[in-house]
Amino acid sequence: xxxxxxxxAGINCxxxxxxxxxxxxxxxxxxxxxxxxxxxxxxxxxSMPAKDEGTIGEKxxxxxxxxxxxxxxxxxxxxxxxxxxxxxFNELPVVNIRVSPNNTIISVTDYKGxxxxxxxxxxxxxxxxxxxxxxxxxxxxxxxxAKAVELGWKTIRVxxxxxxxxxxxxxxxLQMGGLNIVSVTDNTPVSWNPPRPRKQRSL
Amino acid sequence: MRHVQFLARTVMxxxxxxxxxxxxxxxxxxxxxxxxxxxxxRFYEKPYQVRRRVNFEKCKAIYNEDMNRKIQFVLRKNxxxxxxxxx
Numbered sequence: 001x002x003x004x005x006x007x008x009a010g011i012n013c014x015x016x017x018x019x020x021x022x023x024x025x026x027x028x029x030x031x032x033x034x035x036x037x038x039x040x041x042x043x044x045x046x047s048m049p050a051k052d053e054g055t056i057g058e059k060x061x062x063x064x065x066x067x068x069x070x071x072x073x074x075x076x077x078x079x080x081x082x083x084x085x086x087x088x089f090n091e092l093p094v095v096n097i098r099v100s101p102n103n104t105i106i107s108v109t110d111y112k113g114x115x116x117x118x119x120x121x122x123x124x125x126x127x128x129x130x131x132x133x134x135x136x137x138x139x140x141x142x143x144x145x146a147k148a149v150e151l152g153w154k155t156i157r158v159x160x161x162x163x164x165x166x167x168x169x170x171x172x173x174l175q176m177g178g179l180n181i182v183s184v185t186d187n188t189p190v191s192w193n194p195p196r197p198r199k200q201r202s203l
Numbered sequence: 204m205r206h207v208q209f210l211a212r213t214v215m216x217x218x219x220x221x222x223x224x225x226x227x228x229x230x231x232x233x234x235x236x237x238x239x240x241x242x243x244x245r246f247y248e249k250p251y252q253v254r255r256r257v258n259f260e261k262c263k264a265i266y267n268e269d270m271n272r273k274i275q276f277v278l279r280k281n282x283x284x285x286x287x288x289x290x
Contacts (some may be wrong), residue, residue, distance in 0.1 A: 069254060075213050090209070157209060163241060168225055175221050184224050186212040186232055190241045200246040 024031025048133055075183065083136070084182050085155040092182060093153045095144075097160045099171045100131075104137040104143050104166030108153065116151065119144040138173035145177025155180045161187040 080090040091111045098105040105120040121136035125141065130136055148156065156179050158171055175181060206212070212232070214224040232238055248256075280286070 052234070069270050073214055073217065073224070075210055075215055079210075163238060168222075171221055171225055175219075180219070181216050182227055183209065183213050183215050184221070185209055185214075186228055186230075186237075188237070188241055190237050191238060191244065194244050197244055197247045200249075 008103065008200075027136060044129075048130065077195075085180065087155060089157075089182065092155055092157050093148070094149070095156050095158050095179070096187075097141075097158065097166070099137070099162040099164040099167045099170065100132075101164045102132040104131075104140060104164065104170055106140055106170060108144065108148050108156075117144055117147050119147075132165060134165045134169035138176070139172040140166075141170045141173025142177040145174045145179045149178055154178070155182060155184050156187065159185045159187045161189070163188070 007100065073087075081087065082089050084092060093111060093116075094113070096107045096108050098107075103121050104117070106117075107115050108117040109115045121131040121133075121140050124136065124140045126133070126136040126139075148154075156174075158174065158181050160167060160171070171181070171184065174200050214226070214228045216224045229238075
């Protein structure tokens with residue numbers, strides 16, 4: 001509950017910032033327009049969370065205790081036919097989360113892969129740098145999960161693709177939106193002999 | 204070769220504990236250097252950069268190996284129960 005509140009507060013704060021930026025200024029002389037621009041940018045940057053490098057859980061070092069745990073964390077040949085909420089595992093709808101540093105796109109497909117819903121942080125109303133934040137990803141996930149529940153899809157599998165700030169928070173948002181997540185799959189395309197990538201950014 | 208979907212790189216959620224499942228998945232992918240490779244291949248790595256990186260990794264591995272050996276040497280114990288009260 002407290003998590004929800006903080007997120008709501010964050011969204012409200014963002015909205016207020018947007019309103020402030022949209023209201024016309026009182027002064028007719030625009031001599032300090034550039035100064036205000038700098039200030040607005042500062043304000044926006046202050047309202048955003050600190051830039052997070054890496055993926056949560058990746059760097060944390062703890063002893064591998066999975067082996068002696070009784071719980072079954074990894075699927076096997078019989079998982080495909082295992083029933084979850086009356087539906088076999090391989091016929092559950094799939095939520096695809098496409099994460100990039102600048103945006104998060106979430107789409108819901110049925111088990112055959114036919115897309116039904118699609119939503120991204122840009123569609124959600126977050127623009128420019130705000131698209132690539134964990135708050136935007138969470139808000140997007142909450143709205144799309146509400147729509148998925150309307151379709152009657154409550155139990156789902158999750159497929160994550162790419163790295164970015166929305167990776168964890170999108171999954172958290174799906175859970176907050178009332179979806180029952182059965183499994184989490186990583187679908188990041190990684191190759192050890194890729195075609196030559198683009199040249200490095202000049203900094 | 205393509206892997207079977209929802210069998211490879213998949214973690215089942217236990218007791219609705221999504222966060223733990225994600226952490227396990229990220230930890231395994233991080234340890235297997237899959238994320239590192241993904242990040243490395245976003246932009247072309249010039250041959251001199253590859254050489255530098257590989258040499259650095261070699262040096263680091265040698266240093267870590269020796270350092271671990273030293274730590275084990277300093278921490279060695281000569282008693283039946285090496286750390287009494289810790290098991």
